[in-house]
Amino acid sequence: MVVPDARVELEIGGVQVDVTDHVRHGTRITHTRGRRNRGGRAEAAEVALTLESPGGLYDNRNPRSPYYGQLGRNTPLRLSVESGVVALQVSGANTGARASTPDHASLDITGDLDVRLDATLDNWLIAGDNIDVSSVQLAGKGNIFTPDRSWLLITRHGRLQFEWSATGATTIETASTVPLPVPSDRRMAVRVTLDVNNGSSGNTVRFYTAPTMAGPWTQLGAPVVTPGTTSIFASTGPLRVGLGWTGLAFQGSSGSIHGFEMRSGINGTVVASPDFTAQTSGASSFTDPQGKLWSTTNGAEITSRRIRVRGEVPTWAPRWHLSGNNITAPITAAGIIRRLEAGREALQSTLRRRIPSEPSCVAYWPMEEGEDAVQAYSPFPRVPPLRTVGFDFGADNSLVGSDALPRLTGGAASSMDALVPPHPATGEWMVTYVYKIDAAPATATKILEFAVSGTVRRMIVTLEPGGLYARGYDADGDQILSVGGGTTPAFYATWNRLEVLARPGALPGQVTYHLGWIDVSGGGHANVQTITATAGIVTRIVTKWDASGDGQSIGHLGVFNSQNTLIYNGADDGFQGEDAADRIIRLTGEEAVPMSVGVGETTLMGPQRPGQLLALLEEAEDADGGRLYELSGRLALGYQPRVALYNREPVLTLDYGQLTQPFEPIEDDSVRNDITVSRQGGSSARVRLDDGPMSVREHPDGIGPYQEPVTLNLFHDGQPEAIAGWMVSHSAWDEYRWPRLRLLLHKYPQLVPQAVAVAEGDIIRIVNLPDHLPPGPLDLMVEGFSETFGEREWTIDFVCSPAGPWTVGVAEDPVLGRADTEGSELTVGVAAGDPSWAVSTTAGPRWIDSAAFAAMFPFSVTCGGEEVTVTAINGTGTTQTFVVTRSINGIVKAHPTGTRLRLTHPMRAAL
Template structure:
């Protein structure tokens, strides 16, 4: 069978162009992706091919070429192979949709049943992605219903009056690990009990079986508004917040039914359409058409990269000319970007539109303190030692004061009435009494010209003074708790105003960055708030020496006050001061890639559980921060094969997988050589995990064949000491235990598995659907390879495509460590024995074993049977156990894994699939 022709696409002028006809097939197209050569990090995608350049069109210096000036370094390229079925590709643009006109059959007002089968690039993003609906973007009175995903939930919305004000909805969490799946929503407008019932489902495909996600019963009979809007795959509503935009991914088929399980009134099935179709009629008689960037395609993308250069090559005779190009994935560019990202405070504060902001993160030899806000003058100072305190998690090193220091910052005038000043500081001590000025705010447009914060050992005091420096009002808080909280730690100081009738309330508030404890001190005067013109101070008391200070910001945003604590008008410093400490790995990966405009998608194995919490985001290059988060979570960070972007599989998505690809060795589906390796390359039997700036924990395998004992009782010590940026010291012990578990897999490795797809065309669809992290199973291995099925995690691959051959070699690692315990599961929920063995030897056909236990005996409850044990490499099924104390009698079925042999006395007896406690 001839192999399909690879599709080669080049991005020019902002759109993708098919240049398949220019790819020379005399040279192979080679694509590598994921982890290769048993690395611990994903390598950049690597694409190499040769372009026919006999006409000089792909010579970047040829002024006669229509591509002159366009063949720049880092031109995007991607390669796809055609799959066996088509799909509708949507890219989340407002016009990239499929529609069918409104008709009477679609004007369902009673019970409705909506089903969609899709592959989302990202099921769990915070972006709302609409799938199908009758919902007008432009006419807010012509809205009937829609189905969407977003924030790891599926939502069905309907209106009774055609407007957002009359909408109702039901939503449910999505199951974890979704890739291609079907969603369904049903609405029973009159459930017979005076109410209505809406139910959400999911299934592996629209063929079912359907699993209920959530059922909601509402009071009163409802209805669905019969709008004049067309039925749309990917309806858009730009008026909502956040905006609802079409799916970023693939639609395979959909159905709309009049009634639950009722007559099908729309049935767009894209799977059998010819590639390039732009209009068709579905089996229900609906006429569909595409618009914008929506397209019908069969392309299954194998990799995307950026072309590094355009080297021209030709023969001496001039009969042939070509350009060998190489595309490298986005990880290549990110790995060459060594500039650290700014601190979390420096990145976050400007996004809140301050009037003025001075990070104060200059190096120790700087001569001025600049502002990143346009039009704001540098801060003037004396007596500051720059870059002298690096202990604030959310900042680069900040200055400290000498025994005498000054600061003066001019603030541009604002038309707003009211203001907010904020900074971070750490005061080692306070002056005696309340004699020390801590900060002064100069005000215009108010009877209060100066707002002064004083601090000392006996209290915190606020002074209001007029333009003649006359004291107008003062308020002191002498309670020991707020005074103690003002010093000795990193705090945020907020000075802000709030209108209280004819009076203005002036506030000082300080927050312990670590403990998140606030203290508020108010003072009031009958005046307007005015505007801040200067922030300044003189620290002339010896007790202020070594005061750390930074991130001075001024906002034109007052607080609101209605009695009690004020509602502060800006949250610019929130969590950024502690470096977003406690953020989950998935949240940090998603946030950083969004901030840096790097396309990102992920697979979440369990949407109801959080990924690992991280310590503060430090000042590091982007890729290092992303890899740090992935390291803590334990997942796989790699690239998106369809675009220049990143993809992440969280650790939970790797647990307890079913095979995505099964290869029959005896049937010739695995190409030679298949070479198992028994070595210590990936073995680690002594792991000490240290938290960055924190505690550590150690896990050691003391006994067994891979233990730290010297041979022959073990293999000797092979240690590892990773430093992880985890949130708390409580995480280091589980991290050490999990890494020890991963490092002591007692089985052969199969580093590479090769398949000749030109000889095994029935495997092509499964291979094209495979992604790094998926489970690959090899069956029917020969007896000299153990004779048992082998489960492997696919970490990456290299494929070579050159007619008539298509070869792919998978880089693999053992999958057994990822089989983890599930509470109450009949197989994965069992705790293994502390040690047990055969009392006497048995023949290869014996069905009764006498087993002695080192400690507690095995269960004798018939309800706990059957289960599998492993004895000398043979898997047996235990059907019953008798005897309350050791030794016990096991009745077994032999040769469950195809191995049957005589067993000797003393042979170890264990669960075949013992429970492993996951991280």
Template sequence: MAFPDTQVAAEVDLYLGDTLGWVNVLDAGDVRHSVADSGGGITITRGRPNEGREPDLTQCSLVLNNAGGRYSPRNPASPYYGLLGRNTPIRVRVGDLGAAGAVALSGPAKNPSAVTTPAHASLNTSGDLDIRMWVRLVRWATGDFFELVGRYWAVGTERAWYIDVDAAGRLGLTWSPDGSAAGRISRRALVPVPSVAGGALAVRATLTLATGVVRFYTAASLAGPWVQLGADSSPAGATSVAEAPTAGIELGSFGGLAAAPAAGELYGFELRIGGTLVASPDFTLMQPGQTSLTDAQGRPWSLNSSAVVIDRGARFYGEVSSWPSRWNLAGTDQWVPVDAAGITRRLSQSTAVTSPLRRTLSSIDPAGYLPLEEGTDATRPTPATARPTTATSSQVTYGEESGRLPGSRSVAKLTATSSITTTVTPRPGSSTYSLLVFIKLAQMPAGGDQTYLRVHWSGGTVARWDFQMSGGGYRWVGYDQGGDAVSDHNFNNADNPPDDWLMMYVEWSRSGDTITWQPWVANAGDPAFSTFSWTYTGTLGHPTRVEVVGNSDLQDALLSHLAVDNERIFLSADFAAISTAYAGEKAGERIVRVCGEAGIPITFWGAPDDTAACGPQPIVPLLDALRDAAAADGGILLDARGHRGLHYRTRTSLYNQTPIPLDYTHISAPFEPTDDDDATRNDITVSRPDGASSVAVQLDGPLSVLDPPAGVGRYTTSETLNVATDDQLPDLASWLLHLGTVDEARYPRIRLNLAAKTLAADQALTRQVVLSDTGDVASIDGLPAWLPPGPARVMVQGYTETIDGYDWSIVWNAAPSSPWDVAVVDGEQRVAADGSTLGADLTSSGTSLSLASTTENGPWTTDPTDFPLDIRVGGERVTLSAISGTSSPQTATISARGVNGIQRSWPAGTAVDVWQPAVSAL
């Protein structure tokens, strides 16, 4: 429904349980549409208010008519009685924004394929291939290969075809006539995929079997029209494509290569074989929360666990935490002012301090779990299981912090007579059980085998397992009800000694009447582990109780995190990571993992593995752990706009963006440049928790620490960032100094009235503006003469959006985007010419100039292949066609003056630099 007097097809939906689902309360006439009417209309605030690094809460304010107490949660007469409450889900949508739904392509590399469909006879290739995919990517040229789609399993002869993108952003089609890796054929577009503002693009690859000719195309969407990307790829001659009868199709990536997955959003896919459409999933039809769909050809498509459906038409997803009733004195008007917020509001109120180990282990809902992180006055351990279990102990000291396991708040200290017992929630019938415990002895065992851990079982051939240690190794013995050994095995402890933190993990699994049990042993932080696998014949049963048994070797030993479950707890590759609190983990992958442990949907703009390496995960509340990782990377963590969850924008996704192309006529007041020191930071110290620090200072130039007028004086700041190593600190300090010394005007507020004729006339541009989000870039051209020369390139830090009966406007909180334009191979940026000046006066009509350079930097280039070269003379952009001379001063030939609209005379000594000085990315 549109608001009265507007064409804004808005809706405001409340989620009122599974029966009613999303109810459009705007369509019911319950949303007050006028701002002047008791604060009506819809106001949404999102992102950062300025260049500050921490986004504010995403909030949405509106007013609901409450005649008859319709929106009073405790009013039995309300049709929504029992359905309204604290944190009722709410969303605001605006139709006609292009793709309504999308699948976020942002899963970690270890689980890459976002969407899959299983093998089917209709997918077997017996005709010409025509593969089409509609996506929005962070960037097409990433400097590395990434995967888009494939029917390509790297086993046997299951390799059919795939599409990837190379480091330069060029599409490639690879196919195998016989299904083998050796027989595959590849063809690649000779030109890269064009960069488009907003990033949404459909790509297509065709293969004609009779000739082997490959063609690539692009379009705005799957509807076309299609424009060929470069020339035909060289023919391979008559060819064929393997049928790969058991291989399905994987979108967003595929399991056949080691390349990275795509990063962005997936809207649709089409596959034609011999001209027949055999698959066509339309992900724009999906709603948040869906995990599968069936296409028009009957093919089922399933999302993996890390893929999230987002609502592209959404302006806000959040929760209503309270329903305050308001009325006038006469009682003739009743309303509820709604102040909804994204889930970070709720998460920020969750102050429980949880260790990384406990957070990870609790997320799997173990059948038995003792974190052993109690305080120093504790007399027994506290189980951390969803269902009640009991635990007791004797002669155990809790709250030990000296020598604690990284990732644990504290540990338990044992004696020779200690005992700890915990029950295990019965979960019979599983085919897999596992146990994990961390232990550290004060010294190596001196004698023979001594039992330190005992696991009791019910309903199986083995009734009790004893875990033992000796001076020479580890031993596991399984006994039946009569006390006879059913299985008895051991191995040497030389590679994994128990006088360092030891991870002991054992897994039992059943196949028929064969029971396989496998122990893994590793020291904390060591990726090398010892493992063996043994079997016995019988029944498995299930664990019921675990006991820690004191002995002389356990005197002063430390114990931490004892867990039992009816499934696999960890893969061996995770041992080193968990034992060190995930030290060295990429920031994006930490955010993915922690959100997964907490059950929070998370989407990305950027690749999770293309982020900074972090130090150990801190022992802090959940939201603080996420923000700690985001700060280490330098990205932006905020509420998701298209689903009820979180969204992370990586630092690298902010680099070198194609801007939204705006004109001065598109914007409304306020649009006022500000030259102030609000964001100036020219003396930066960056430290690492419990590590070193590094300092970066701007020593010269207009924003240096020099006293005015030579500089601006000293602006000192310090940051503590949880990065993995001290070696990262110098680059971090230099990068933050770069961000804090941007010498250009700021446009802190930019208003775009979406109903204005100049903007409304261009629907495609309007859509780009509406879909813009925190971190996106816009370029505003056609600036009037009284403003600094344009275009004004800005990065959206956040925005305030207003939708009411008379207005639909977005006010961006903006900052200069230039710091994020970083050097790339073969890019337009050039090495900065620090200290260069005009060697002589330059008149307003001069066609050559004198370049004086410093001895330190040396002369300017004279290589003809480096021209044309744009330089900055004072505030004028000048294009050079050549430079002659090998020593300072040199003579430069000018081919264009006033490229940026400024052309005037400049005196000798005026600063000269390349127009786009190269800045190294962090």
């Protein structure tokens, strides 16, 4: 393998054009991504290089260039390297990318089935409540648009799922009973078996995982048994890997697929087994051992190259010598964060963004105008402004899902009026808006009036001492409808939503009219009445208040030709209580920004206020404490929830001798041991580290107080204390910091396959540290990195932080499930090699004894920097005798009386 072997490609005219030969000799290609320092923000990935541009070849304005007019701003660029390992590369951003083989009689398995897939994916698991977002296709046979469905293997909501059809149309869905345990390096094999007749009048699906296709296979959860025997439809569709059924809204796999197997019968005859690792890099088709011809489609590649970054070139600035020769094009491609940072206006309120997304909305007036406005505009192009009188715009900003709304101050002159454009009649309609009325009126007060083209021509809603009523009048002005009833105290002095709607009745020729109100914070009331009528459509909003309407705040008036009463839900209170992952998914979905969010419980958030998209995403990141980053394989964002970073295994293990010097630690005071977390608009909590070398105590017992106030957008006042404690435990972690780790891959090419797999949040382990350093192994979390490619150079500088703070307790785990002592020390000093220690407990419960807790031995403790294995403890008092195996970490020394003992791996509570 040649190291380095960097390749630069520009997407020109929809084709990847290799421009590596024009990268200027003597210059370097630099690539940076992630966080530049501990605790910073993820910055846009960048690739900087200089292209030689003979004759102005890379000048977008040069009509002599074959690329004339095709090298505009944000031209896609791809940087890839040779990894030495062949795989099928697929991108979930392109839902058509896959490898497939045509239908064949041997693939039309109608009985027992055994399917296996070996892959390294960055989207094994995607969070989110929406199945279209959270589902990832792995493999399948059949088609979605015709009754030709056979089977489909996907992940959904963090679990492995298998679907099949006995008819080709309707499907049977089964999911693993436990989540899919994706390893830190993201490589794993998954397997599903379907027993169509389990002998007990049912069918059984079993799920399995393994490190690779070679096994060993471990059953994932319990078998899933469904009543009734079944079969699999013999689809005429192809067998696909990296995708299942074309036309599904679910994204395809993103990453590397190593191999696939399909068997007729459980552990039965192999009918297809493409081994992508055995193919020639660059091949577009091959035949597997069973004679099946496999081909790549829609951007899928069989390649040993790994994409380091996909970016966009925002700026082209041709350069040349005064002689007119030596023409170059220095360029810097950037990741998606650059676009999100540049020139994006603040997102509007959640209601303003949400309501127009409803297809049935035919007219809408947000009423979020400034204080000098005299009318309310509509974001819909054919909808005229809402003419208003007596509206004090911008007067009420108390609804968290909205910008400031108007308050009525015009007395008997207050009114609003607008035509609703013609629109299709659907047999149903809805008029709704949000309002706040401070108190019940003394007399009947009109609060809404609008015109309709149906049997009811005029609808008037009044608020009366006895309740809320909607009355309908026909073309002659006669009242033919009255629906309503009493209100409750929740109707007043809080934000509510008024709903008036018509829908088909139970019998032909009937219309059911609905009048309701919904408290933004929960609860509400509704009344209905059914009459013989036609619904028609809403044609005009025309409302005039009397003086008792003064003080009422209103906004977000919408007219719909359906009864979608849910469109305001969540948006009216700014999605309070939404967890951070769902907020990130919703926001990026609304803005069409590709996003991959890992599975894991995330922090509940407070209301979403207007703000710039990236700032809102970072607000969610801050609340949860996870990692926002850019994917390397596609132009997209990723988010790792905090819990997904717990207890990760190393992706890359390095010998100390493989590092480039200087590899130097820092022990400084960049810590915060006294943190106050405040909830936006709510309460605060302060946590201080009161004990230990990083505590607020003065030297020599601590380092003194280092304070920091933090404000987060949280859901309730019970959250700040736990979050403050977690922040203190991270910031005041007592360990060397190793800010930079440099690796020369041109010197150690055998490390390339593992090194190119390292991403932000991954762990690098360093072993065999020299004696002048604390004993290892040393685990570091990658925050970001920069790499340089030269003619004979490939250097990576990893930005690192201690991985220790991310090691948290696991119930019943023999290592991570053990609580530490509150305080213990040597009663009597011990010599080097002494296997018997007298230990006194100075605070809290004593240590366990081996007579009563034999199954909990051995375990590891550390004393004076020496790690020992405790094989037995004798005695049940506060002074006990430890039997130990010495020098587990290579430290050989004597320890004086009073030396403290602690568990080597104490259980730390997770947030």
